[in-house]
Amino acid sequence: MQKALVLGASGATGRLLVKSLLDKGVEVKAVVRKAESIANIEDSSNLLKIVEAEISAMPDEELAYLLSGCTSVFSCLGHNVSFKGIYGHPRRLVTDAVAKVARAVELSPSDQKIKMVLMNTTGNSNRDIPEKPPFSQRMAIALLRLILPPHVDNEQAADVLRLQVGQSHNKLEWVIVRPDGLIDEEQVSEYDIHTSPIRNPIFDAGQTSRINVADFMSELSLDSGLWSEWKGQMPVIYNRVQA
Known part of the structure; x- marks a missing residue:
């Protein structure tokens, strides 16, 4: 049986990811600050284990223990949309x-490779290709770096995987998923995956539902x-535009 660790499991996308994994028969360890924030997720197969912890305060050894037996780890972590969440710590x-x-x-005694999937943003260019955003986007992103x-x-989280872990790590493989403008929908719909953005994420953003x-x-x-197909890359996901 596949086993997964989900960080940021109580967020808007994290909760949907946990549910998606459970529906597909994956045993999930969901790390949340408060257990009640995710306790009402339907789990008819008893595959969900809720871990109440603060990831920023968790020792490496404790995280290594949680990763034991896992085939994949997901991060849907993000900052709260509030003044404290945006400008406070961490x-x-x-x-x-x-x-x-x-x-x-690295601390794991197992030689089995773990897959890491990091949720990111189309505002972060893939500098491994490299991508060449238009001038207007580059200027806007430079401003965002100063104020947000x-x-x-x-950007720095993606760089940890791109530059520190790299493409040939002996234990960790990764994919960085970049959705465009996030929206809420109740059902999975058709979506398209691209190597790079096909729209300007600042001035002409597309839409991507969290459930997709x-x-x-x-x-x-x-x-x-x-x-x-996507290992070591930063695929961009858009809802498919219906003709």
Whole structure:
């Protein structure tokens, strides 16, 4: 049986990811600050284990223990949309969590590779290709780096995987999923995956439903062909535009 660890499991997308994994028969360890924030998720198969913990305060050894037996780890961590959430601490919430996962994987005595799927944003360019955003977007992103710490956190979290873990780590493989403008929908719909953004995420953003992001992230961990296609990359996901 597949086993997964989900960080940020109580967030708007994290909850949908947990549900998607459970529906597909995956045993899930969901890390949340308060157990009641996710306790009402339907779990008819008793596959959900709720772990009440603060990831930023968790020792590497404790995270390594949680990762024991897991085939995949997901991060849907993000900053609350409030003044404190945006400008308060921890400003490197996502970056520090991703780095902690990388260290914890190294502590594992198992040689089995773990797949990590990180939820990110189309505002973060893939500098491995490299992408060439239009001038207007580059200027807007430069401004965001100055005034929005969460954007810098997203960029640096991706850089941990791109630059520190890299493409040939002996224990950790990764995919960074970049949704465009997030919306809420009740059902999974058709969606398209691209290597790079096909729209300007600042001035001409598309739409991506959170439930589609959750479906794609869960499928990445379960479909070996899909994983091979996107391993070590930063795919962009959009809702399919109906003609």
